[in-house]
Amino acid sequence: EVQVVESGGGLVQPGGSLRLSCAASGFIFTSYSMNWVRQAPGKGLEWVANIKQDGNEQYYVDSVKGRFTISRDNPRNSLFLQMNSLKVEDTAVYYCVRGDTYHPDFDSWGQGTLVTVSS
Amino acid sequence: QSVLTQPPSASETPGQRVTISCSGGTSNIGANYVYWYQQLPGTAPKLLIRLTNQRPSGVPDRFSGSKSGTSASLAISGLRSEDEADYYCATWDDSLVGVVFGGGTKLTVL
Numbered sequence: 001e002v003q004v005v006e007s008g009g010g011l012v013q014p015g016g017s018l019r020l021s022c023a024a025s026g027f028i029f030t031s032y033s034m035n036w037v038r039q040a041p042g043k044g045l046e047w048v049a050n051i052k053q054d055g056n057e058q059y060y061v062d063s064v065k066g067r068f069t070i071s072r073d074n075p076r077n078s079l080f081l082q083m084n085s086l087k088v089e090d091t092a093v094y095y096c097v098r099g100d101t102y103h104p105d106f107d108s109w110g111q112g113t114l115v116t117v118s119s
Numbered sequence: 120q121s122v123l124t125q126p127p128s129a130s131e132t133p134g135q136r137v138t139i140s141c142s143g144g145t146s147n148i149g150a151n152y153v154y155w156y157q158q159l160p161g162t163a164p165k166l167l168i169r170l171t172n173q174r175p176s177g178v179p180d181r182f183s184g185s186k187s188g189t190s191a192s193l194a195i196s197g198l199r200s201e202d203e204a205d206y207y208c209a210t211w212d213d214s215l216v217g218v219v220f221g222g223g224t225k226l227t228v229l
Contacts, residue, residue, distance in 0.1 A: 045209075047219070
């Protein structure tokens, strides 16, 4: 069974940092690009970042460029999102999502991890 | 403000057909496949339509997708109470070099 499980969310002050993790299982991790998608409370979906299978190419939404870094550890079937200089508007549930790079064919989603940025 | 525009809400009675629109531009919908997601209350989104008009395994044929120019649509026929959910369109944007989502449409089955 395909499964992705996020962890690492929590409460952080504005300007702080947080690192999200995603553990993948049930599929060949190196065959898939991976993504982070977020959803602010009561709001819609927003794609955050994508990383290709070998980890050598990454794409980001403009609002997080220079602050967030997506990475992966293929031998450990893990995906990460390092979030620095956090802002209040980064408050959201962050989903780890399996999917293509140039097509949002997001067929497997985690349960999400909540990040709250507040003083 | 989302790059893709969806109506914030839609409603219809059980058994009827409803269509949800998604309007974009030449760099996104006009140039790429469209995807649709269903998000039931309190749950993660689920892929409903891929490659503009293909249903993943397990998705009932009551759900269908289409595209014309820079607009796309999701149609749901034979509405059921369990179809009450938020629906999102998504595609790749060649200018933004990233994935864009619509703002979402909350479907109410009356």
